[in-house]
Structures are given as structure tokens and as C-alpha cells.
Amino acid sequence: MKTRQKDRDVPGPQAPWNEIKPLLWMGGHFWTDQAGELQPAVAGREFDLVISLFTRAGHGPHPGVEHLITEIPDGPLTAEQIHSVQQLALTAAYAVRSGHTVLVRCHSGYNRSGLVVAQALIELGQDTATAIDLIRQRRSPWALNNQTFEQYLTAGLDVAYLLTGLDALT
Template sequence: MRTRQKDRDVPGPGAPWNEIRPGLWMGGHHWTDPAGELQPAIVTDEFDLVISLYTRSGHGPPATIEHRVAEIPDAALTAFQIDQVRLLALLAATATKTGRTTLVRCHAGYNRSGLVVAQTLIELGYEPRDAIQLIRQRRSPWALHNALFEEYLLTGLDIAHLLVGLES
């Protein structure tokens, strides 16, 4: 399954991860240093929970850290994949509410992680547009540049899940 969309016109993030709200972080497996060089983002013990929507060997976290993996594409999602996003967002919201530091990551930390983090913020009481705006402010203006993911959030994942399910 292809999980990485090529983003030739999108600059890489300037940090491995960014705090979106207290305890909730968004990031990727790679970032671009000040010299413009691509660097690996390797998780050690910075977080209590890591949710990965893309994985790569050697990028952590260690076995002592709770790690949930659900590889999803940076493209149209199936009803099952939308359901995974909803469940991971609930997990992240619960972890955040209970004071656990949580990282949600994908390849660059823009789209897939943005979808889960935005839904987490919605679960925590944010309006969808406010969640999207906060992510773009704290992570990057390029975050959630996948227009389909933004549509899923604005429509509501429950409705998106039903509509996508009708198509299959």
C-alpha cells in the first residue's frame, strides 16, 4: 500500500515535532534543518504515547513507550481507515486529558498527523475550523494541505465515514 504522497512543492517542516496544545504534539519522521538538510526525527523517551500513521525502522519509539501504528495513505480513505482515525483521535484525546504527552506523527507531519490531531482537538471541544487553524499556526502553514482531509474534518468524520462507506 502506498502511504506517502509526493509533495514536490511543499517545504519540509522546520522541526521534528511541534506542540499543538499542552501535551499534544504533531510531527513526522523527517524534518529540514536550518541548512536545508533532511534530518531523521527519532523518538526516544520524550512522549508517553506515540501514534504513527507512517513507520520507518530506526525512528523509535523504544519498546518502553506505548506505540500505536495505523498506516493510512495521504489520499482518499476507506470507511475502515476513517474509523481508525476516529479511534486514534479518541485515544489521543484521552491521553491528553489525563496528562500523558502524546505525539501523532506521519512522514513529514503535515497531513495524516494533522487529520488525527485535528480530530483530537475536536474531541477536546474545538470547532473544526479552529482546530485546523491552530495546527497551521503551531506546526506549519502547510499542515493539512490535503484538501480532502480538510473536507473530512469540516464535514465531520462520522458523516465522512458514512458517505465513504456508501461508495464501497
């Protein structure tokens, strides 16, 4: 399965992860240091829950940390994948409400993690535009540069799920 689109010419993130809202962090498996070199982002015990939408061996988290893995592509999603995003966002929002630190990560921490974090913010009471703006302010202006994901959020994931499911019927 293709999990990362190579056609985007965007700068890498300047940090392994960033706090978007208290207890809710967004990041990737890789980040770019001040010299412009790609660095691995390895989670240890910093978080109570790590949600990975992309994985690489050796990037953590520590075996004692709850780790949910659901690999999805950085492109159009199936109805089943949208449903998975909804479930992961609900899990993240529940953990934050319960006082747990959560990291949602993908390759660079821009799109897949942005989709789940934005939906978690919506579950926590933010409107869609505010959730997207907050992610771009706290993580990177390049976050959620996947227009399809932004459209899913703007339409609402329930609507995106239903419309995507219709495609499967034809």
C-alpha cells in the same frame, strides 16, 4: 500501499515535532534543518504515547513507550481507515485528558498526523476551524494541505465515514 503523495511541492517542516496544545504534539519521521537537509526525527522517551500513521525502522520510540501504528495513505481514505482515524483521535484525546504527552506523527507531520490531531482537538472541545488554524499556526502553514482531509474534518468524520462507506456499496 502508497502512504505518501509525491506530487506536493511544499517545504519540509522546520522541526521534528511541535506542541499543538499542551501535551499534544504533532510531527513526522523527517524534518528539514536550517541548511535545507532532510533529517530523521527519532522519538525516544519524550512522549508517553506515540501514534504513527507512517513508520520507518530506527525512528523510535523507546521500547518502553506505548506505540500505536496504523498506516494510512496521504490521500482518500476508506471507511475503515476513517474509523481508525476516529479511534486514534479518541485515544489521543483520552491520553491528553489523563495528563499524558502524546505525539501523533506521519512522514513529514503535515497531513495524516494533522487529520488525527485535528480530530483529537475536536474531541477535546475545539471547533473544526479553530482546530485546523491551531495546527497551521503551531506546526506549519503547510499542515493539512491535503484538501480531502480538510473536507473530512469540515463535514465531520462521522459523515465522511458514512459517505465513504456508501461508495463501497456501489
